[in-house]
Amino acid sequence: xxxxxxxxxxxxxxxxxxxxxxxxxxxxxxxxxxxxxxxxxxxxxxxxxxxxxxxxxxxxxxxxxxxxxxxxxxxxxxxxxxxxxxxxxxxxxxxxxxxxxxxxxxx
Numbered sequence: 454x455x456x457x458x459x460x461x462x463x464x465x466x467x468x469x470x471x472x473x474x475x476x477x478x479x480x481x482x483x484x485x486x487x488x489x490x491x492x493x494x495x496x497x498x499x500x501x502x503x504x505x506x507x508x509x510x511x512x513x514x515x516x517x518x519x520x521x522x523x524x525x526x527x528x529x530x531x532x533x534x535x536x537x538x539x540x541x542x543x544x545x546x547x548x549x550x551x552x553x554x555x556x557x558x559x560x
Contacts, residue, residue, distance in 0.1 A: 468541065
């Protein structure tokens with residue numbers, strides 16, 4: 454099962470996960486990252502790298518974040534691939550622990 458980027462990434466966009474991905478399955482939007490489920494090999498090396506704890510195996514995505522499974526699949530088709538880490542968003546540390554950020558997601 455592929456991995457999924459969830460709510461904690463919105464408005465943070467830490468990219469530590471990108472550097473460790475062996476198949477470059479991350480895609481970048483304005484204020485969020487997603488994983489292409491067709492490219493993810495379920496290696497899980499990205500999970501411990503995320504400072505916001507935003508990445509889950511699809512079968513472990515919390516119930517209140519299930520919509521992120523479809524969002525990752527949908528947005529990874531149109532957003533460009535990201536293969537190298539870059540600076541997080543300027544207010545990432547402020548937003549890291551805020552909950553229910555879907556309303557702030559820029560598509």
